[in-house]
Amino acid sequence: xxxxxxxxxxxxxxxxxxxxxxxxxxxxxxxxxxxxxxxxxxxxxxxxxxxxxxxxxxxxxxxxxxxxxxxxxxxxxxxxxxxxxxxxxxxxxxxxxxxxxxxxxxxxxxxxxxxxxxxxxxxxxxxxxxxxxxxxxxxxxxxxxxxxxxxxxxxxxxxxxxxxxxxxxxxxxxxxxxxxxxxxxxxxxxxxxxxxxxxxxxxxxxxxxxxxxxxxxxxxxxxxxxxxxxxxxxxxxxxxxxxxxxxxxxxxxxxxxxxxxxxxxxxxxxxxxxxxxxxxxxxxxxxxxxxxxxxxxxxxxxxxxxxxxxxxxxxxxxxxxxxxxxxxxxx
Numbered sequence: 001x002x003x004x005x006x007x008x009x010x011x012x013x014x015x016x017x018x019x020x021x022x023x024x025x026x027x028x029x030x031x032x033x034x035x036x037x038x039x040x041x042x043x044x045x046x047x048x049x050x051x052x053x054x055x056x057x058x059x060x061x062x063x064x065x066x067x068x069x070x071x072x073x074x075x076x077x078x079x080x081x082x083x084x085x086x087x088x089x090x091x092x093x094x095x096x097x098x099x100x101x102x103x104x105x106x107x108x109x110x111x112x113x114x115x116x117x118x119x120x121x122x123x124x125x126x127x128x129x130x131x132x133x134x135x136x137x138x139x140x141x142x143x144x145x146x147x148x149x150x151x152x153x154x155x156x157x158x159x160x161x162x163x164x165x166x167x168x169x170x171x172x173x174x175x176x177x178x179x180x181x182x183x184x185x186x187x188x189x190x191x192x193x194x195x196x197x198x199x200x201x202x203x204x205x206x207x208x209x210x211x212x213x214x215x216x217x218x219x220x221x222x223x224x225x226x227x228x229x230x231x232x233x234x235x236x237x238x239x240x241x242x243x244x245x246x247x248x249x250x251x252x253x254x255x256x257x258x259x260x261x262x263x264x265x266x267x268x269x270x271x272x273x274x275x276x277x278x279x280x281x282x283x284x285x286x287x288x289x290x291x292x293x294x295x296x297x298x299x300x301x302x303x304x305x306x307x308x309x310x311x312x313x314x315x316x317x318x319x320x321x322x323x324x325x326x327x328x329x330x331x
Contacts, residue, residue: 004036004062005087005110007166009080011073012052012094013042023055023063025097025205031107036086037063039094040079043070048094074181081169088118089166091159091185095207099123102201115145115197116168117189122160122204129209135202136161142200148193152248155196157256159185160204168192176233178226183234183260190249191241217327220267227267231260235291242294250294258298261288265304269320270329278316281308 008026012019019039026037039056041049049067056063066079077091088110092098110118119138126133138161139154140146156162159182168189175181175188220227234257242250268284271277285308289296299305307319321331 003034003087004085005034005107006163007036007038007080007084007086007089009077009084009089009091010037010039010094011042011076011091012039012044012048013070013073013076014044014046015048015094016046017051018095019048019051022092022094022097023052025100026063026103027055027059028100028103031104032059032062034107034111035062036084038066038080038083039063040066040068040076042073042076043068072177073179074175074184075177077175077181077185078177081166081175084166084169086166088163089169090163091182092204096160097205099202099205102203105201106199106203109197109199110163113145113197115195116165116193117148117155117196118163118199119155119161119196120163120199120203121201122158122206123202125205125207127207127209132205133208137200138198140196140198142198144197146196146198148196149246149248151196152252155252157186157259158182160206162186164189164193173237176226176230178229179223180227180230180260183230183256187234187253187256190253191245193249217267217270217329220263221270224264224267227260227264231257231264232291234260235288235295238295239292254292254294255298257292257295258302261295261299262302262304265302266323266327269304269323270327273317273320278313281316282313285309 010022026032026035039052041052049065052065056065068079080091106120119140121135121137123132124134124136136156138156140151171192172188175184238253238257265281265284268281288299300309304319304323307315324331
Protein backbone atom coordinates (compact mmCIF):
# COMPACT_ATOMS: atom_id res chain seq x y z
CA UNK A 1 0.00 0.00 0.00
CA UNK A 2 1.40 3.39 -1.01
CA UNK A 3 1.91 6.07 1.61
CA UNK A 4 -1.06 8.41 1.86
CA UNK A 5 -0.50 12.12 1.59
CA UNK A 6 -4.08 13.13 2.50
CA UNK A 7 -6.69 11.53 4.74
CA UNK A 8 -10.24 12.77 4.18
CA UNK A 9 -13.00 12.27 6.72
CA UNK A 10 -16.36 12.12 4.90
CA UNK A 11 -19.42 12.54 7.11
CA UNK A 12 -22.28 10.42 5.85
CA UNK A 13 -25.92 10.33 6.97
CA UNK A 14 -29.00 9.77 4.78
CA UNK A 15 -27.43 11.42 1.74
CA UNK A 16 -28.68 9.15 -1.00
CA UNK A 17 -27.08 9.86 -4.36
CA UNK A 18 -25.25 12.96 -3.10
CA UNK A 19 -22.65 10.60 -1.62
CA UNK A 20 -21.99 9.40 -5.18
CA UNK A 21 -21.08 12.92 -6.31
CA UNK A 22 -18.85 13.38 -3.28
CA UNK A 23 -16.90 10.12 -3.63
CA UNK A 24 -16.70 10.28 -7.43
CA UNK A 25 -14.85 13.57 -7.19
CA UNK A 26 -11.93 11.83 -5.47
CA UNK A 27 -11.65 8.85 -7.82
CA UNK A 28 -9.08 10.14 -10.27
CA UNK A 29 -6.45 7.61 -11.42
CA UNK A 30 -3.53 9.99 -10.91
CA UNK A 31 -4.35 10.68 -7.22
CA UNK A 32 -6.57 7.95 -5.78
CA UNK A 33 -3.60 5.88 -4.53
CA UNK A 34 -2.34 8.90 -2.57
CA UNK A 35 -5.70 9.43 -0.83
CA UNK A 36 -7.28 7.80 2.19
CA UNK A 37 -11.05 8.40 2.11
CA UNK A 38 -12.67 7.49 5.42
CA UNK A 39 -16.46 7.44 5.01
CA UNK A 40 -18.11 7.25 8.41
CA UNK A 41 -21.79 6.45 8.14
CA UNK A 42 -23.64 7.78 11.17
CA UNK A 43 -26.46 5.22 11.22
CA UNK A 44 -28.11 6.11 7.91
CA UNK A 45 -31.59 4.73 7.34
CA UNK A 46 -31.35 4.84 3.56
CA UNK A 47 -28.96 3.27 1.04
CA UNK A 48 -26.12 5.77 1.64
CA UNK A 49 -23.67 3.25 3.18
CA UNK A 50 -24.40 0.71 0.44
CA UNK A 51 -23.61 3.28 -2.23
CA UNK A 52 -20.39 4.16 -0.43
CA UNK A 53 -19.45 0.48 -0.24
CA UNK A 54 -19.54 0.33 -4.04
CA UNK A 55 -16.62 2.77 -4.10
CA UNK A 56 -14.79 0.91 -1.34
CA UNK A 57 -15.00 -2.31 -3.36
CA UNK A 58 -13.50 -0.52 -6.41
CA UNK A 59 -10.73 1.21 -4.44
CA UNK A 60 -10.13 -0.98 -1.37
CA UNK A 61 -6.72 0.53 -0.60
CA UNK A 62 -8.05 4.09 -0.66
CA UNK A 63 -11.69 4.13 0.43
CA UNK A 64 -12.98 2.67 3.68
CA UNK A 65 -16.57 2.70 4.93
CA UNK A 66 -17.04 2.76 8.69
CA UNK A 67 -20.58 1.95 9.84
CA UNK A 68 -21.71 2.94 13.31
CA UNK A 69 -24.81 3.88 15.27
CA UNK A 70 -26.08 7.44 15.10
CA UNK A 71 -24.13 9.67 17.48
CA UNK A 72 -23.96 13.01 15.67
CA UNK A 73 -21.87 14.74 12.99
CA UNK A 74 -18.86 15.38 15.22
CA UNK A 75 -18.53 11.68 15.90
CA UNK A 76 -17.89 11.03 12.21
CA UNK A 77 -14.88 13.36 12.25
CA UNK A 78 -13.57 11.72 15.42
CA UNK A 79 -13.85 8.40 13.62
CA UNK A 80 -11.91 9.80 10.68
CA UNK A 81 -9.18 11.16 12.95
CA UNK A 82 -8.86 7.87 14.80
CA UNK A 83 -8.38 5.94 11.55
CA UNK A 84 -6.33 8.49 9.58
CA UNK A 85 -2.79 7.59 8.52
CA UNK A 86 -2.07 10.29 5.91
CA UNK A 87 0.34 13.18 6.43
CA UNK A 88 -2.49 15.72 6.09
CA UNK A 89 -6.12 15.58 7.21
CA UNK A 90 -9.27 17.40 6.30
CA UNK A 91 -13.03 16.92 6.63
CA UNK A 92 -15.52 16.96 3.76
CA UNK A 93 -19.24 16.76 4.37
CA UNK A 94 -20.84 13.97 2.36
CA UNK A 95 -23.20 16.35 0.58
CA UNK A 96 -20.25 18.45 -0.64
CA UNK A 97 -17.42 17.44 -2.96
CA UNK A 98 -13.98 18.46 -4.22
CA UNK A 99 -13.22 20.14 -7.52
CA UNK A 100 -11.90 17.45 -9.83
CA UNK A 101 -10.04 19.90 -12.08
CA UNK A 102 -7.72 20.99 -9.26
CA UNK A 103 -7.52 17.96 -6.98
CA UNK A 104 -4.41 16.52 -8.65
CA UNK A 105 -2.50 19.80 -8.41
CA UNK A 106 -3.58 20.16 -4.77
CA UNK A 107 -2.21 16.73 -3.94
CA UNK A 108 1.05 17.64 -5.72
CA UNK A 109 1.18 20.80 -3.63
CA UNK A 110 0.77 18.77 -0.42
CA UNK A 111 3.60 16.51 -1.53
CA UNK A 112 5.98 19.43 -1.94
CA UNK A 113 5.18 21.40 1.21
CA UNK A 114 5.76 20.69 4.88
CA UNK A 115 3.56 23.51 6.17
CA UNK A 116 1.54 22.76 9.29
CA UNK A 117 -1.59 24.31 7.77
CA UNK A 118 -2.50 24.50 4.08
CA UNK A 119 -5.10 27.09 3.09
CA UNK A 120 -7.03 26.72 -0.17
CA UNK A 121 -9.94 28.42 -1.93
CA UNK A 122 -13.48 27.07 -1.97
CA UNK A 123 -16.60 27.63 -4.06
CA UNK A 124 -20.09 28.13 -2.68
CA UNK A 125 -22.62 26.18 -4.75
CA UNK A 126 -26.29 27.17 -4.47
CA UNK A 127 -28.24 23.93 -4.51
CA UNK A 128 -31.52 25.63 -5.44
CA UNK A 129 -30.00 27.49 -8.40
CA UNK A 130 -27.57 24.68 -9.27
CA UNK A 131 -24.63 27.01 -9.79
CA UNK A 132 -21.56 28.45 -8.09
CA UNK A 133 -22.49 31.79 -6.56
CA UNK A 134 -19.11 32.82 -5.15
CA UNK A 135 -15.48 31.80 -4.71
CA UNK A 136 -13.91 32.45 -1.33
CA UNK A 137 -10.22 33.33 -1.62
CA UNK A 138 -7.51 34.05 0.92
CA UNK A 139 -5.15 37.02 0.59
CA UNK A 140 -1.98 35.09 1.44
CA UNK A 141 0.93 34.98 -1.01
CA UNK A 142 0.75 31.57 -2.74
CA UNK A 143 3.45 28.92 -3.17
CA UNK A 144 5.41 30.07 -0.12
CA UNK A 145 5.68 28.89 3.45
CA UNK A 146 4.77 31.63 5.91
CA UNK A 147 5.07 31.98 9.65
CA UNK A 148 1.63 31.71 11.25
CA UNK A 149 2.43 34.94 13.13
CA UNK A 150 2.84 36.80 9.84
CA UNK A 151 -0.42 35.71 8.20
CA UNK A 152 -2.85 34.75 10.99
CA UNK A 153 -5.16 37.69 10.20
CA UNK A 154 -5.41 36.54 6.56
CA UNK A 155 -6.36 32.92 7.26
CA UNK A 156 -10.04 32.08 6.62
CA UNK A 157 -12.08 30.75 9.54
CA UNK A 158 -14.14 28.26 7.52
CA UNK A 159 -13.24 24.58 7.66
CA UNK A 160 -13.75 24.34 3.87
CA UNK A 161 -10.45 26.20 3.38
CA UNK A 162 -8.26 24.40 5.90
CA UNK A 163 -6.11 21.26 5.71
CA UNK A 164 -3.96 20.43 8.76
CA UNK A 165 -1.24 17.92 9.52
CA UNK A 166 -2.93 14.79 10.82
CA UNK A 167 -0.58 14.56 13.79
CA UNK A 168 -2.08 17.71 15.31
CA UNK A 169 -5.54 16.14 15.52
CA UNK A 170 -4.06 13.06 17.14
CA UNK A 171 -2.70 15.31 19.92
CA UNK A 172 -5.69 17.66 20.21
CA UNK A 173 -8.97 17.37 22.08
CA UNK A 174 -11.69 15.08 20.73
CA UNK A 175 -14.48 16.90 18.93
CA UNK A 176 -17.97 16.99 20.39
CA UNK A 177 -20.31 14.50 18.74
CA UNK A 178 -22.98 17.08 17.94
CA UNK A 179 -23.53 19.66 15.19
CA UNK A 180 -21.34 22.80 14.80
CA UNK A 181 -18.05 21.04 15.46
CA UNK A 182 -16.57 22.58 12.31
CA UNK A 183 -15.33 25.37 14.61
CA UNK A 184 -13.59 22.78 16.78
CA UNK A 185 -12.01 21.31 13.64
CA UNK A 186 -10.77 24.80 12.76
CA UNK A 187 -9.39 25.66 16.20
CA UNK A 188 -8.19 22.51 17.94
CA UNK A 189 -4.98 22.20 15.88
CA UNK A 190 -4.09 25.93 16.06
CA UNK A 191 -1.89 25.68 19.20
CA UNK A 192 0.43 23.39 17.21
CA UNK A 193 0.54 25.42 13.97
CA UNK A 194 3.74 27.33 13.25
CA UNK A 195 3.76 27.51 9.43
CA UNK A 196 1.17 28.15 6.72
CA UNK A 197 1.11 27.63 2.93
CA UNK A 198 -1.56 28.79 0.48
CA UNK A 199 -2.81 26.84 -2.54
CA UNK A 200 -4.59 29.51 -4.58
CA UNK A 201 -7.17 27.36 -6.37
CA UNK A 202 -10.56 25.97 -5.42
CA UNK A 203 -10.48 22.57 -3.74
CA UNK A 204 -13.73 22.37 -1.75
CA UNK A 205 -17.22 22.69 -3.25
CA UNK A 206 -19.60 23.81 -0.47
CA UNK A 207 -23.28 23.17 -1.15
CA UNK A 208 -25.75 25.63 0.41
CA UNK A 209 -29.52 26.36 0.30
CA UNK A 210 -30.60 22.94 1.52
CA UNK A 211 -33.56 22.71 3.87
CA UNK A 212 -31.85 19.98 5.88
CA UNK A 213 -28.67 21.95 6.61
CA UNK A 214 -27.83 22.54 10.25
CA UNK A 215 -27.10 26.22 9.51
CA UNK A 216 -30.55 27.19 8.22
CA UNK A 217 -32.53 29.30 10.75
CA UNK A 218 -35.08 26.61 11.66
CA UNK A 219 -32.35 24.04 12.30
CA UNK A 220 -30.32 26.57 14.28
CA UNK A 221 -33.27 27.23 16.60
CA UNK A 222 -33.92 23.51 16.99
CA UNK A 223 -30.26 22.75 17.72
CA UNK A 224 -29.47 25.84 19.80
CA UNK A 225 -28.49 23.74 22.82
CA UNK A 226 -25.83 21.95 20.74
CA UNK A 227 -24.46 25.24 19.41
CA UNK A 228 -24.36 26.60 22.94
CA UNK A 229 -22.56 23.49 24.20
CA UNK A 230 -19.79 23.79 21.59
CA UNK A 231 -19.44 27.53 22.20
CA UNK A 232 -19.09 27.05 25.96
CA UNK A 233 -16.51 24.32 25.47
CA UNK A 234 -14.45 26.51 23.13
CA UNK A 235 -14.58 29.46 25.52
CA UNK A 236 -13.41 27.27 28.38
CA UNK A 237 -10.69 25.64 26.29
CA UNK A 238 -9.40 29.01 25.06
CA UNK A 239 -9.15 30.40 28.58
CA UNK A 240 -7.27 27.33 29.75
CA UNK A 241 -4.76 27.55 26.88
CA UNK A 242 -4.34 31.27 26.20
CA UNK A 243 -1.25 31.78 28.37
CA UNK A 244 0.63 29.21 26.28
CA UNK A 245 -0.46 30.57 22.90
CA UNK A 246 1.44 32.95 20.67
CA UNK A 247 0.07 36.41 19.85
CA UNK A 248 -1.30 35.22 16.51
CA UNK A 249 -2.79 32.04 17.90
CA UNK A 250 -4.64 33.97 20.62
CA UNK A 251 -6.10 36.46 18.19
CA UNK A 252 -7.09 33.85 15.61
CA UNK A 253 -8.83 31.68 18.18
CA UNK A 254 -10.52 34.51 20.07
CA UNK A 255 -11.86 36.08 16.89
CA UNK A 256 -13.18 32.77 15.54
CA UNK A 257 -14.95 32.00 18.81
CA UNK A 258 -16.40 35.53 18.79
CA UNK A 259 -17.79 34.82 15.32
CA UNK A 260 -19.51 31.74 16.71
CA UNK A 261 -20.92 33.84 19.57
CA UNK A 262 -22.23 36.34 17.02
CA UNK A 263 -23.98 33.52 15.18
CA UNK A 264 -25.61 32.42 18.44
CA UNK A 265 -26.77 35.97 19.09
CA UNK A 266 -28.40 35.88 15.66
CA UNK A 267 -30.22 32.67 16.54
CA UNK A 268 -31.51 34.23 19.78
CA UNK A 269 -32.84 37.18 17.77
CA UNK A 270 -34.95 34.86 15.60
CA UNK A 271 -37.10 33.72 18.50
CA UNK A 272 -40.41 35.46 19.09
CA UNK A 273 -40.09 39.01 20.41
CA UNK A 274 -40.74 39.11 24.15
CA UNK A 275 -39.41 40.41 27.44
CA UNK A 276 -38.01 36.97 28.09
CA UNK A 277 -36.28 36.98 24.71
CA UNK A 278 -34.69 40.35 25.43
CA UNK A 279 -33.49 39.18 28.84
CA UNK A 280 -32.08 36.02 27.31
CA UNK A 281 -29.97 38.12 24.98
CA UNK A 282 -28.77 40.37 27.81
CA UNK A 283 -27.80 37.28 29.79
CA UNK A 284 -25.91 35.95 26.77
CA UNK A 285 -23.84 39.14 26.54
CA UNK A 286 -23.03 38.90 30.24
CA UNK A 287 -22.05 35.25 29.86
CA UNK A 288 -19.62 35.88 26.97
CA UNK A 289 -18.07 38.83 28.81
CA UNK A 290 -17.51 36.79 31.95
CA UNK A 291 -16.28 33.71 30.07
CA UNK A 292 -13.54 35.48 28.11
CA UNK A 293 -12.56 39.13 27.92
CA UNK A 294 -10.52 38.40 24.76
CA UNK A 295 -13.49 36.87 22.93
CA UNK A 296 -15.86 39.56 24.19
CA UNK A 297 -13.55 42.27 22.85
CA UNK A 298 -14.16 40.92 19.33
CA UNK A 299 -17.80 39.96 19.92
CA UNK A 300 -18.90 43.47 20.92
CA UNK A 301 -17.59 44.96 17.66
CA UNK A 302 -20.26 43.22 15.56
CA UNK A 303 -23.00 45.41 14.10
CA UNK A 304 -25.81 43.72 16.04
CA UNK A 305 -23.82 43.92 19.27
CA UNK A 306 -22.93 47.58 18.80
CA UNK A 307 -26.56 48.59 18.30
CA UNK A 308 -27.75 46.59 21.29
CA UNK A 309 -25.01 47.87 23.60
CA UNK A 310 -25.26 51.49 22.41
CA UNK A 311 -28.98 51.52 23.16
CA UNK A 312 -28.70 49.53 26.41
CA UNK A 313 -30.80 46.91 24.57
CA UNK A 314 -33.65 49.38 23.89
CA UNK A 315 -33.17 48.74 20.17
CA UNK A 316 -33.81 45.02 20.63
CA UNK A 317 -37.05 45.05 18.51
CA UNK A 318 -35.39 47.01 15.70
CA UNK A 319 -32.22 44.88 15.69
CA UNK A 320 -34.33 41.74 15.68
CA UNK A 321 -36.41 42.97 12.76
CA UNK A 322 -33.30 44.07 10.87
CA UNK A 323 -31.64 40.68 11.35
CA UNK A 324 -34.73 38.72 10.31
CA UNK A 325 -34.85 40.75 7.11
CA UNK A 326 -31.19 39.95 6.40
CA UNK A 327 -31.72 36.19 6.72
CA UNK A 328 -35.01 36.28 4.80
CA UNK A 329 -37.43 35.51 7.61
CA UNK A 330 -40.60 37.43 8.39
CA UNK A 331 -40.57 39.57 11.58
